[in-house]
Amino acid sequence: MSEEVEETRISEEQQEMEDKVISPEKSEEAKLKARYPNLGGKPGGSEFLRKRLQKGQKYFDSGDYNMAKAKMKNKQLPSAPTEKTEITGGHIPTPQDLPQRKTSIVASKLAG
Protein backbone atom coordinates (compact mmCIF):
# COMPACT_ATOMS: atom_id res chain seq x y z
CA MET A 1 0.00 0.00 0.00
CA SER A 2 2.81 2.43 0.89
CA GLU A 3 4.32 1.61 -2.45
CA GLU A 4 1.19 2.86 -4.19
CA VAL A 5 1.22 6.12 -2.23
CA GLU A 6 4.86 6.59 -3.12
CA GLU A 7 4.12 5.98 -6.75
CA THR A 8 1.41 8.63 -6.89
CA ARG A 9 3.68 11.07 -5.07
CA ILE A 10 6.47 10.42 -7.52
CA SER A 11 4.15 10.87 -10.48
CA GLU A 12 2.85 14.15 -9.01
CA GLU A 13 6.38 15.42 -8.65
CA GLN A 14 7.08 14.34 -12.18
CA GLN A 15 3.99 16.22 -13.36
CA GLU A 16 5.15 19.37 -11.52
CA MET A 17 8.59 19.09 -13.03
CA GLU A 18 7.06 18.56 -16.42
CA ASP A 19 4.97 21.68 -15.98
CA LYS A 20 8.03 23.64 -15.03
CA VAL A 21 9.94 22.28 -17.96
CA ILE A 22 7.10 22.91 -20.37
CA SER A 23 6.46 26.39 -19.11
CA PRO A 24 8.89 28.14 -16.81
CA GLU A 25 6.79 31.20 -17.52
CA LYS A 26 3.74 29.63 -15.92
CA SER A 27 5.65 28.72 -12.79
CA GLU A 28 6.98 32.27 -12.62
CA GLU A 29 3.44 33.52 -13.01
CA ALA A 30 2.33 31.32 -10.12
CA LYS A 31 5.14 32.73 -8.02
CA LEU A 32 4.04 36.28 -8.81
CA LYS A 33 0.38 35.57 -8.07
CA ALA A 34 1.42 34.04 -4.76
CA ARG A 35 3.30 37.17 -3.78
CA TYR A 36 0.74 39.63 -5.06
CA PRO A 37 -2.70 38.04 -4.82
CA ASN A 38 -4.39 41.33 -5.71
CA LEU A 39 -2.57 41.60 -9.01
CA GLY A 40 -5.04 42.25 -11.82
CA GLY A 41 -5.47 39.76 -14.61
CA LYS A 42 -4.36 41.46 -17.76
CA PRO A 43 -1.03 43.27 -17.69
CA GLY A 44 -1.65 44.71 -21.13
CA GLY A 45 -4.85 46.32 -19.96
CA SER A 46 -5.65 49.93 -20.57
CA GLU A 47 -4.89 51.00 -17.02
CA PHE A 48 -1.40 49.60 -17.26
CA LEU A 49 -0.83 51.27 -20.62
CA ARG A 50 -2.26 54.58 -19.52
CA LYS A 51 0.14 54.65 -16.60
CA ARG A 52 2.90 54.05 -19.12
CA LEU A 53 1.69 56.95 -21.25
CA GLN A 54 1.96 59.31 -18.33
CA LYS A 55 5.50 58.65 -17.21
CA GLY A 56 7.34 61.43 -15.50
CA GLN A 57 7.08 63.02 -12.13
CA LYS A 58 3.98 65.01 -11.46
CA TYR A 59 4.30 68.29 -9.62
CA PHE A 60 1.62 70.32 -7.93
CA ASP A 61 2.35 73.36 -10.11
CA SER A 62 5.23 75.24 -11.73
CA GLY A 63 6.25 76.73 -8.40
CA ASP A 64 6.59 73.28 -6.91
CA TYR A 65 8.66 72.25 -9.95
CA ASN A 66 11.00 75.24 -9.74
CA MET A 67 11.52 74.72 -6.02
CA ALA A 68 12.43 71.10 -6.62
CA LYS A 69 14.87 72.08 -9.37
CA ALA A 70 16.50 74.69 -7.15
CA LYS A 71 16.96 72.15 -4.40
CA MET A 72 18.62 69.77 -6.86
CA LYS A 73 20.93 72.48 -8.21
CA ASN A 74 22.05 73.46 -4.72
CA LYS A 75 22.97 69.88 -4.04
CA GLN A 76 24.91 69.42 -7.28
CA LEU A 77 26.93 72.58 -7.69
CA PRO A 78 29.27 74.07 -5.08
CA SER A 79 28.40 77.67 -4.22
CA ALA A 80 30.02 80.18 -6.57
CA PRO A 81 32.87 82.25 -5.12
CA THR A 82 32.09 85.92 -4.55
CA GLU A 83 33.27 88.31 -7.23
CA LYS A 84 36.60 89.98 -6.49
CA THR A 85 36.07 93.35 -8.12
CA GLU A 86 33.15 95.60 -7.42
CA ILE A 87 31.55 96.57 -10.69
CA THR A 88 28.91 99.02 -9.54
CA GLY A 89 29.45 102.59 -8.51
CA GLY A 90 32.41 103.90 -10.45
CA HIS A 91 31.34 103.85 -14.07
CA ILE A 92 28.93 102.32 -16.48
CA PRO A 93 30.19 98.78 -17.08
CA THR A 94 31.11 97.57 -20.53
CA PRO A 95 30.82 94.00 -21.68
CA GLN A 96 34.54 93.53 -21.07
CA ASP A 97 34.16 94.51 -17.40
CA LEU A 98 31.47 92.02 -16.60
CA PRO A 99 32.56 88.61 -15.27
CA GLN A 100 32.26 85.65 -17.63
CA ARG A 101 28.91 83.96 -17.09
CA LYS A 102 29.53 80.65 -15.38
CA THR A 103 27.99 77.81 -17.32
CA SER A 104 25.55 76.13 -14.99
CA ILE A 105 25.51 73.04 -17.18
CA VAL A 106 28.28 70.58 -16.47
CA ALA A 107 29.98 69.10 -19.51
CA SER A 108 29.53 65.43 -20.32
CA LYS A 109 32.16 63.09 -18.88
CA LEU A 110 32.34 61.29 -22.24
CA ALA A 111 34.04 64.41 -23.59
CA GLY A 112 36.56 64.49 -20.78
Added chain:
Amino acid sequence: MAGPGGDMQWCFSQVKGAIDDDVAEADIISTVEFNHTGELLATGDKGGRVVIFQQEIENKNQPQFRSEYNVYSTFQSHEPEFDYLKSLEIEEKINKIRWLPQKNAAQFLLSTNDKTIKLWKISERDKRPEGYNLKEEDGRYKDPNTITSLRVPVLKPMDLMVEASPRRVFANAHTYHINSVSVNSDNETYLSADDLRINLWHLEITDRSFNIVDIKPANMEELTEVITAAEFHPHQCNTFVYSSSKGTIRLCDMRVSALCDKHSKLFEEPEDPSNRSFFSEIISSISDVKFSHNGRYMMTRDYLSVKIWDLNMETRPVETYQVHEYLRSKLCSLYENDCIFDKFECCWNGNDSVVMTGSYNNFFRMFDRGHRRDVTLEASRENSKPMQVLKPRKVCTGGKRKKDEISVDSLDFNKKILHTAWHPQDNIIAVATTNNLYIFQDKVN
Protein backbone atom coordinates in the same frame (compact mmCIF):
# COMPACT_ATOMS: atom_id res chain seq x y z
CA MET B 1 38.75 30.70 -31.51
CA ALA B 2 36.77 31.87 -34.46
CA GLY B 3 33.77 34.03 -33.77
CA PRO B 4 30.89 35.07 -35.98
CA GLY B 5 31.90 35.85 -39.50
CA GLY B 6 34.59 33.22 -39.66
CA ASP B 7 37.86 34.62 -38.41
CA MET B 8 36.39 37.71 -36.83
CA GLN B 9 37.77 38.44 -33.41
CA TRP B 10 36.76 41.43 -31.42
CA CYS B 11 39.34 43.57 -29.64
CA PHE B 12 39.04 46.41 -27.22
CA SER B 13 39.82 49.74 -28.84
CA GLN B 14 38.70 52.59 -26.60
CA VAL B 15 36.45 53.43 -23.66
CA LYS B 16 34.97 56.86 -23.00
CA GLY B 17 33.52 58.16 -19.77
CA ALA B 18 34.25 58.26 -16.07
CA ILE B 19 35.75 55.28 -14.27
CA ASP B 20 34.09 55.82 -10.92
CA ASP B 21 31.10 53.76 -9.98
CA ASP B 22 29.09 56.69 -8.69
CA VAL B 23 27.07 57.45 -11.78
CA ALA B 24 25.30 60.79 -11.99
CA GLU B 25 21.90 60.44 -13.64
CA ALA B 26 22.78 62.98 -16.28
CA ASP B 27 25.67 60.79 -17.47
CA ILE B 28 23.48 57.82 -18.35
CA ILE B 29 23.90 57.23 -22.08
CA SER B 30 20.55 57.11 -23.83
CA THR B 31 21.43 56.77 -27.52
CA VAL B 32 24.39 55.93 -29.78
CA GLU B 33 24.53 56.43 -33.54
CA PHE B 34 27.17 56.34 -36.29
CA ASN B 35 26.72 58.70 -39.23
CA HIS B 36 26.38 57.37 -42.77
CA THR B 37 30.13 57.11 -43.41
CA GLY B 38 31.00 55.95 -39.91
CA GLU B 39 33.43 58.81 -39.52
CA LEU B 40 31.32 60.38 -36.79
CA LEU B 41 29.81 58.72 -33.73
CA ALA B 42 27.20 60.57 -31.68
CA THR B 43 25.98 59.84 -28.18
CA GLY B 44 23.11 61.39 -26.27
CA ASP B 45 22.59 61.23 -22.52
CA LYS B 46 19.99 61.72 -19.85
CA GLY B 47 21.29 65.22 -19.17
CA GLY B 48 20.30 66.33 -22.66
CA ARG B 49 23.89 66.53 -23.93
CA VAL B 50 25.25 65.28 -27.22
CA VAL B 51 28.88 64.26 -27.66
CA ILE B 52 30.21 63.60 -31.15
CA PHE B 53 33.40 61.64 -31.76
CA GLN B 54 35.36 61.71 -35.00
CA GLN B 55 37.43 58.90 -36.37
CA GLU B 56 41.09 59.69 -36.90
CA ILE B 57 42.30 57.37 -39.58
CA GLU B 58 45.87 56.38 -39.06
CA ASN B 59 47.53 54.38 -41.78
CA LYS B 60 44.42 52.80 -43.17
CA ASN B 61 46.60 50.94 -45.67
CA GLN B 62 48.52 49.21 -42.92
CA PRO B 63 47.22 45.78 -42.01
CA GLN B 64 46.61 46.42 -38.34
CA PHE B 65 45.26 49.91 -38.52
CA ARG B 66 43.78 51.37 -35.43
CA SER B 67 41.12 53.96 -35.88
CA GLU B 68 40.63 56.14 -32.86
CA TYR B 69 37.54 58.12 -32.13
CA ASN B 70 38.21 61.44 -30.44
CA VAL B 71 35.89 64.15 -29.23
CA TYR B 72 34.84 66.36 -32.12
CA SER B 73 32.02 68.40 -30.66
CA THR B 74 29.81 68.48 -27.59
CA PHE B 75 26.75 70.57 -26.91
CA GLN B 76 23.64 70.83 -24.80
CA SER B 77 20.83 69.73 -27.10
CA HIS B 78 17.81 69.81 -24.82
CA GLU B 79 17.04 71.35 -21.46
CA PRO B 80 14.45 70.24 -18.93
CA GLU B 81 11.12 71.91 -19.38
CA PHE B 82 7.87 72.08 -17.51
CA ASP B 83 4.52 71.26 -19.06
CA TYR B 84 2.30 73.83 -17.37
CA LEU B 85 -0.91 72.25 -18.55
CA LYS B 86 -0.27 68.85 -17.05
CA SER B 87 2.15 69.89 -14.29
CA LEU B 88 4.61 67.33 -15.57
CA GLU B 89 8.31 67.64 -16.09
CA ILE B 90 9.56 67.17 -19.64
CA GLU B 91 12.85 65.31 -19.39
CA GLU B 92 15.84 66.57 -21.31
CA LYS B 93 16.99 63.02 -21.96
CA ILE B 94 17.93 62.47 -25.60
CA ASN B 95 15.82 59.55 -26.80
CA LYS B 96 17.22 59.29 -30.31
CA ILE B 97 19.83 60.81 -32.58
CA ARG B 98 19.62 60.32 -36.34
CA TRP B 99 22.17 61.70 -38.79
CA LEU B 100 21.22 63.23 -42.10
CA PRO B 101 23.26 62.17 -45.13
CA GLN B 102 25.91 64.75 -45.80
CA LYS B 103 25.07 67.28 -48.50
CA ASN B 104 27.73 69.95 -48.00
CA ALA B 105 30.64 70.74 -45.71
CA ALA B 106 28.49 70.77 -42.60
CA GLN B 107 27.00 67.78 -40.78
CA PHE B 108 23.39 67.65 -39.66
CA LEU B 109 21.66 65.50 -37.09
CA LEU B 110 18.22 65.25 -35.54
CA SER B 111 18.07 64.82 -31.79
CA THR B 112 14.90 64.42 -29.81
CA ASN B 113 13.68 64.28 -26.24
CA ASP B 114 10.14 63.28 -25.24
CA LYS B 115 8.48 66.26 -26.87
CA THR B 116 10.75 68.26 -29.17
CA ILE B 117 12.94 67.37 -32.14
CA LYS B 118 15.85 69.61 -33.06
CA LEU B 119 17.95 69.78 -36.20
CA TRP B 120 21.55 70.58 -35.31
CA LYS B 121 24.18 71.83 -37.73
CA ILE B 122 27.75 70.93 -36.91
CA SER B 123 30.23 72.95 -38.91
CA GLU B 124 33.96 73.50 -38.90
CA ARG B 125 35.67 76.81 -38.83
CA ASP B 126 39.39 76.92 -39.59
CA LYS B 127 39.78 80.50 -40.84
CA ARG B 128 38.96 83.82 -39.29
CA PRO B 129 38.99 87.36 -40.63
CA GLU B 130 41.69 89.54 -39.13
CA GLY B 131 42.78 93.11 -39.57
CA TYR B 132 39.71 95.05 -38.56
CA ASN B 133 40.39 98.67 -37.67
CA LEU B 134 37.13 99.16 -35.81
CA LYS B 135 38.22 98.42 -32.25
CA GLU B 136 40.76 99.78 -29.79
CA GLU B 137 43.45 97.62 -28.25
CA ASP B 138 41.28 96.77 -25.25
CA GLY B 139 38.34 95.75 -27.43
CA ARG B 140 36.14 98.81 -27.14
CA TYR B 141 34.70 100.10 -30.36
CA LYS B 142 36.36 103.23 -31.73
CA ASP B 143 34.36 106.35 -32.28
CA PRO B 144 33.37 106.04 -35.97
CA ASN B 145 34.38 109.63 -36.62
CA THR B 146 38.01 108.83 -35.81
CA ILE B 147 38.26 106.12 -38.44
CA THR B 148 39.53 107.65 -41.66
CA SER B 149 40.81 104.72 -43.70
CA LEU B 150 39.06 101.66 -45.11
CA ARG B 151 40.82 98.41 -44.24
CA VAL B 152 39.55 95.13 -45.67
CA PRO B 153 40.06 92.24 -43.26
CA VAL B 154 42.01 89.19 -44.46
CA LEU B 155 41.13 85.55 -43.80
CA LYS B 156 43.84 83.89 -41.77
CA PRO B 157 44.04 80.24 -40.68
CA MET B 158 43.12 79.47 -37.09
CA ASP B 159 42.87 76.41 -34.85
CA LEU B 160 39.98 74.21 -35.91
CA MET B 161 36.78 75.12 -34.14
CA VAL B 162 33.70 72.92 -34.39
CA GLU B 163 30.44 74.72 -33.83
CA ALA B 164 27.03 73.24 -33.23
CA SER B 165 23.96 75.37 -33.77
CA PRO B 166 20.28 74.51 -33.67
CA ARG B 167 18.88 75.20 -37.13
CA ARG B 168 15.31 73.98 -36.64
CA VAL B 169 13.15 73.25 -33.64
CA PHE B 170 10.18 70.99 -34.28
CA ALA B 171 7.97 71.43 -31.26
CA ASN B 172 4.44 71.02 -30.00
CA ALA B 173 3.42 68.14 -32.23
CA HIS B 174 3.41 65.30 -29.73
CA THR B 175 1.05 64.81 -26.84
CA TYR B 176 2.75 61.59 -25.83
CA HIS B 177 6.42 60.67 -25.50
CA ILE B 178 8.51 60.49 -28.65
CA ASN B 179 10.24 57.14 -28.98
CA SER B 180 11.53 57.26 -32.57
CA VAL B 181 12.77 59.56 -35.27
CA SER B 182 13.59 58.34 -38.77
CA VAL B 183 14.92 60.27 -41.77
CA ASN B 184 13.32 59.38 -45.09
CA SER B 185 15.43 58.25 -48.04
CA ASP B 186 14.12 61.31 -49.90
CA ASN B 187 16.31 63.46 -47.61
CA GLU B 188 13.50 65.96 -47.32
CA THR B 189 11.15 64.46 -44.79
CA TYR B 190 11.32 62.52 -41.58
CA LEU B 191 8.92 60.87 -39.19
CA SER B 192 8.60 61.15 -35.43
CA ALA B 193 6.63 58.60 -33.43
CA ASP B 194 5.18 58.74 -29.94
CA ASP B 195 3.15 56.16 -28.03
CA LEU B 196 0.01 56.71 -30.05
CA ARG B 197 0.82 58.80 -33.11
CA ILE B 198 3.30 59.18 -35.92
CA ASN B 199 3.93 62.52 -37.60
CA LEU B 200 5.58 63.36 -40.90
CA TRP B 201 7.72 66.49 -41.09
CA HIS B 202 9.58 68.37 -43.77
CA LEU B 203 13.09 69.20 -42.62
CA GLU B 204 12.65 72.83 -43.65
CA ILE B 205 9.25 73.42 -42.08
CA THR B 206 8.80 73.62 -38.34
CA ASP B 207 5.31 75.01 -37.94
CA ARG B 208 3.49 72.19 -39.65
CA SER B 209 3.47 68.44 -39.34
CA PHE B 210 1.25 65.81 -40.90
CA ASN B 211 -0.21 63.08 -38.75
CA ILE B 212 0.11 59.78 -40.62
CA VAL B 213 -0.73 57.24 -37.93
CA ASP B 214 -3.13 57.68 -35.05
CA ILE B 215 -3.99 54.68 -32.88
CA LYS B 216 -5.54 56.62 -30.05
CA PRO B 217 -8.95 55.09 -29.33
CA ALA B 218 -11.94 57.37 -28.89
CA ASN B 219 -12.31 55.99 -25.39
CA MET B 220 -8.98 55.67 -23.61
CA GLU B 221 -10.30 52.74 -21.63
CA GLU B 222 -10.22 50.76 -24.84
CA LEU B 223 -6.48 51.26 -25.21
CA THR B 224 -4.81 47.93 -25.83
CA GLU B 225 -1.49 48.71 -27.43
CA VAL B 226 1.01 51.51 -27.96
CA ILE B 227 3.58 52.30 -30.64
CA THR B 228 7.06 51.36 -29.52
CA ALA B 229 9.27 52.16 -32.54
CA ALA B 230 9.03 53.34 -36.14
CA GLU B 231 11.39 53.53 -39.09
CA PHE B 232 11.36 54.52 -42.74
CA HIS B 233 12.39 51.98 -45.36
CA PRO B 234 16.01 52.65 -46.42
CA HIS B 235 15.16 52.98 -50.14
CA GLN B 236 11.41 53.18 -50.62
CA CYS B 237 10.44 56.66 -49.52
CA ASN B 238 6.76 55.75 -49.32
CA THR B 239 7.21 52.86 -46.88
CA PHE B 240 7.62 52.82 -43.13
CA VAL B 241 7.02 50.35 -40.31
CA TYR B 242 5.96 50.71 -36.71
CA SER B 243 6.05 48.17 -33.93
CA SER B 244 3.70 47.78 -31.00
CA SER B 245 3.67 46.71 -27.38
CA LYS B 246 1.72 43.63 -28.42
CA GLY B 247 4.55 42.27 -30.57
CA THR B 248 3.17 43.21 -33.96
CA ILE B 249 4.75 45.22 -36.75
CA ARG B 250 2.73 47.16 -39.28
CA LEU B 251 4.10 48.21 -42.64
CA CYS B 252 2.44 51.24 -44.15
CA ASP B 253 2.47 52.75 -47.62
CA MET B 254 2.01 56.51 -47.69
CA ARG B 255 0.75 56.39 -51.26
CA VAL B 256 -2.37 54.53 -50.22
CA SER B 257 -3.91 57.27 -48.13
CA ALA B 258 -2.99 60.36 -46.16
CA LEU B 259 -3.75 58.68 -42.86
CA CYS B 260 -2.03 55.32 -42.68
CA ASP B 261 -4.16 53.85 -39.92
CA LYS B 262 -4.82 50.84 -42.10
CA HIS B 263 -1.65 48.91 -42.57
CA SER B 264 -0.49 47.40 -45.83
CA LYS B 265 1.12 44.47 -44.06
CA LEU B 266 0.82 43.11 -40.54
CA PHE B 267 3.71 41.03 -39.24
CA GLU B 268 2.78 38.83 -36.32
CA GLU B 269 3.99 35.48 -35.13
CA PRO B 270 1.13 33.24 -34.04
CA GLU B 271 1.22 32.36 -30.38
CA ASP B 272 0.34 29.04 -28.83
CA PRO B 273 -2.56 29.96 -26.53
CA SER B 274 -1.72 27.17 -24.11
CA ASN B 275 1.65 28.81 -23.46
CA ARG B 276 0.13 32.11 -22.61
CA SER B 277 0.99 33.53 -19.20
CA PHE B 278 0.76 36.80 -17.33
CA PHE B 279 4.12 37.75 -18.81
CA SER B 280 3.44 36.81 -22.42
CA GLU B 281 2.34 40.19 -23.62
CA ILE B 282 4.97 42.12 -21.69
CA ILE B 283 7.86 40.09 -23.06
CA SER B 284 6.46 40.17 -26.58
CA SER B 285 6.50 43.97 -26.61
CA ILE B 286 8.91 45.08 -29.34
CA SER B 287 11.52 47.52 -28.10
CA ASP B 288 13.25 48.20 -31.42
CA VAL B 289 12.72 47.66 -35.14
CA LYS B 290 15.44 48.12 -37.76
CA PHE B 291 15.41 47.57 -41.51
CA SER B 292 18.37 45.73 -43.00
CA HIS B 293 20.65 47.87 -45.15
CA ASN B 294 19.48 46.10 -48.29
CA GLY B 295 15.86 46.82 -47.44
CA ARG B 296 14.69 43.22 -47.78
CA TYR B 297 14.45 42.34 -44.10
CA MET B 298 13.66 43.93 -40.81
CA MET B 299 14.78 42.95 -37.34
CA THR B 300 12.74 43.27 -34.16
CA ARG B 301 13.87 43.01 -30.55
CA ASP B 302 11.55 41.82 -27.84
CA TYR B 303 12.53 41.08 -24.27
CA LEU B 304 14.07 37.67 -24.80
CA SER B 305 14.80 37.40 -28.51
CA VAL B 306 15.76 39.00 -31.80
CA LYS B 307 13.66 38.14 -34.85
CA ILE B 308 14.44 38.66 -38.52
CA TRP B 309 11.45 39.13 -40.80
CA ASP B 310 11.32 38.86 -44.56
CA LEU B 311 9.22 41.81 -45.74
CA ASN B 312 7.43 39.45 -48.10
CA MET B 313 6.25 37.13 -45.35
CA GLU B 314 3.92 38.37 -42.64
CA THR B 315 3.08 35.10 -40.98
CA ARG B 316 6.23 34.51 -39.01
CA PRO B 317 9.87 35.59 -38.77
CA VAL B 318 12.43 33.81 -40.92
CA GLU B 319 14.98 33.70 -38.12
CA THR B 320 14.69 33.86 -34.33
CA TYR B 321 17.67 34.24 -32.03
CA GLN B 322 17.47 33.79 -28.26
CA VAL B 323 19.31 36.55 -26.48
CA HIS B 324 19.03 35.35 -22.90
CA GLU B 325 16.49 32.54 -22.73
CA TYR B 326 17.69 31.70 -19.21
CA LEU B 327 15.77 34.74 -18.00
CA ARG B 328 12.46 33.05 -18.76
CA SER B 329 12.58 31.34 -15.38
CA LYS B 330 13.36 34.63 -13.67
CA LEU B 331 10.45 36.65 -14.99
CA CYS B 332 8.85 37.05 -11.59
CA SER B 333 11.82 38.90 -10.10
CA LEU B 334 12.45 40.77 -13.34
CA TYR B 335 8.88 42.03 -13.14
CA GLU B 336 9.34 43.08 -9.54
CA ASN B 337 12.51 45.06 -10.26
CA ASP B 338 11.04 46.50 -13.47
CA CYS B 339 13.80 45.03 -15.61
CA ILE B 340 11.18 43.27 -17.67
CA PHE B 341 10.35 46.69 -19.13
CA ASP B 342 13.90 47.44 -20.26
CA LYS B 343 14.05 48.52 -23.89
CA PHE B 344 16.93 46.90 -25.69
CA GLU B 345 17.95 48.07 -29.15
CA CYS B 346 19.45 46.01 -31.93
CA CYS B 347 21.54 46.69 -35.02
CA TRP B 348 22.78 45.18 -38.28
CA ASN B 349 26.33 45.13 -39.53
CA GLY B 350 27.16 46.78 -42.83
CA ASN B 351 26.39 43.82 -45.09
CA ASP B 352 23.46 42.47 -43.04
CA SER B 353 25.25 39.23 -42.20
CA VAL B 354 25.53 39.75 -38.43
CA VAL B 355 23.12 41.32 -35.92
CA MET B 356 23.91 42.57 -32.44
CA THR B 357 21.98 43.39 -29.31
CA GLY B 358 22.66 44.01 -25.63
CA SER B 359 21.86 42.10 -22.47
CA TYR B 360 22.56 42.32 -18.72
CA ASN B 361 25.82 42.15 -16.79
CA ASN B 362 27.31 44.36 -19.53
CA PHE B 363 27.05 41.43 -21.91
CA PHE B 364 26.18 41.89 -25.56
CA ARG B 365 25.35 39.27 -28.14
CA MET B 366 26.14 38.85 -31.82
CA PHE B 367 24.36 36.45 -34.14
CA ASP B 368 26.00 35.48 -37.40
CA ARG B 369 23.14 34.70 -39.74
CA GLY B 370 25.14 32.92 -42.38
CA HIS B 371 27.40 30.78 -40.23
CA ARG B 372 24.66 30.12 -37.65
CA ARG B 373 27.01 31.10 -34.86
CA ASP B 374 26.47 33.38 -31.90
CA VAL B 375 28.75 34.81 -29.27
CA THR B 376 28.39 36.62 -25.96
CA LEU B 377 30.94 39.31 -25.20
CA GLU B 378 31.40 41.65 -22.26
CA ALA B 379 32.13 45.35 -22.07
CA SER B 380 34.14 45.88 -18.93
CA ARG B 381 37.11 47.83 -17.69
CA GLU B 382 38.84 44.56 -16.85
CA ASN B 383 39.14 43.72 -20.53
CA SER B 384 40.32 47.14 -21.59
CA LYS B 385 43.97 46.75 -22.46
CA PRO B 386 44.74 48.14 -25.92
CA MET B 387 43.83 45.61 -28.61
CA GLN B 388 42.95 43.00 -26.00
CA VAL B 389 40.91 40.25 -27.61
CA LEU B 390 37.52 39.75 -26.02
CA LYS B 391 36.93 36.30 -24.65
CA PRO B 392 33.48 34.83 -25.28
CA ARG B 393 31.36 34.65 -22.14
CA LYS B 394 28.93 31.96 -21.11
CA VAL B 395 26.03 31.94 -18.70
CA CYS B 396 25.44 28.70 -16.93
CA THR B 397 21.79 27.93 -16.51
CA GLY B 398 21.79 25.22 -13.94
CA GLY B 399 23.66 22.39 -12.43
CA LYS B 400 27.39 22.45 -12.55
CA ARG B 401 29.02 25.74 -13.34
CA LYS B 402 32.15 25.41 -15.42
CA LYS B 403 35.22 27.45 -14.61
CA ASP B 404 34.74 30.59 -16.71
CA GLU B 405 30.97 30.57 -16.68
CA ILE B 406 28.75 32.87 -14.69
CA SER B 407 25.54 31.71 -13.12
CA VAL B 408 22.22 33.40 -13.83
CA ASP B 409 21.87 34.45 -10.22
CA SER B 410 25.20 36.25 -10.29
CA LEU B 411 24.24 38.47 -13.21
CA ASP B 412 24.15 42.18 -12.44
CA PHE B 413 20.83 43.45 -13.74
CA ASN B 414 21.85 47.06 -13.16
CA LYS B 415 24.54 46.70 -15.78
CA LYS B 416 22.46 46.75 -18.90
CA ILE B 417 23.56 47.35 -22.45
CA LEU B 418 20.55 48.91 -24.12
CA HIS B 419 22.28 50.82 -26.93
CA THR B 420 24.72 49.47 -29.47
CA ALA B 421 25.76 50.65 -32.91
CA TRP B 422 27.70 49.11 -35.79
CA HIS B 423 29.87 51.09 -38.19
CA PRO B 424 28.10 51.20 -41.58
CA GLN B 425 31.03 49.64 -43.45
CA ASP B 426 33.75 48.36 -41.15
CA ASN B 427 33.77 45.98 -38.23
CA ILE B 428 33.83 48.66 -35.59
CA ILE B 429 31.15 48.66 -32.92
CA ALA B 430 30.11 51.12 -30.24
CA VAL B 431 28.60 49.63 -27.09
CA ALA B 432 27.12 51.79 -24.35
CA THR B 433 27.09 50.61 -20.77
CA THR B 434 25.31 52.77 -18.23
CA ASN B 435 27.72 55.69 -18.45
CA ASN B 436 30.62 54.47 -20.55
CA LEU B 437 31.02 54.10 -24.28
CA TYR B 438 33.15 51.19 -25.46
CA ILE B 439 34.54 50.94 -28.96
CA PHE B 440 35.61 47.53 -30.19
CA GLN B 441 37.04 46.57 -33.52
CA ASP B 442 37.73 43.45 -35.46
CA LYS B 443 41.30 42.26 -35.17
CA VAL B 444 42.50 42.18 -38.76
CA ASN B 445 44.45 38.99 -39.14
